[in-house]
């Protein structure tokens with residue numbers, strides 16, 4: 001069906017952003033799983049930290065949905081992968097989160113490359129916020145992983161969580 005108004009961003013970038021909605025909602029669910037893993041062990045502050053992170057990922061998805069709507073693109077909600085709470089250890093859970101954050105950073109870098117190659121400056125500018133956000137998310141996840149891997153008792157570590165965030 002032809003659109004009434006042309007899109008303000010490149011078709012290639014729009015396609016990637018539509019896929020990214022699924023990645024962000026997938027991250028939302030993965031963080032819910034990590035939060036639940038900690039809650040099951042009565043590590044409530046660790047749980048709260050990851051539930052808060054989950055909420056941020058949902059906001060990221062919504063930010064993309066709103067942008068796509070504003071620029072005249074249709075947003076879709078793709079299927080998202082299941083997330084298990086069955087982590088081997090706290091270090092396993094947090095290191096998986098760090099790995100996802102690195103992957104998401106690569107996804108946004110790929111989108112930034114596409115935007116530049118397409119001379120899509122509207123799209124490129126939108127991506128700046130996410131690139132900055134990813135630097136922060138990778139950095140804070142590295143700090144949480146270092147804390148878990150230090151061998152500190154995780155209940156005692158809860159007092160340090162606000163310092164690391």
Ligand SMILES: [Fe+2]
Pocket residue numbers: 024027056057060104
């Ligand atoms: Fe995100």
Ligand SMILES: [Fe+2]
Pocket residue numbers: 027057101104137
């Ligand atoms: Fe994230």
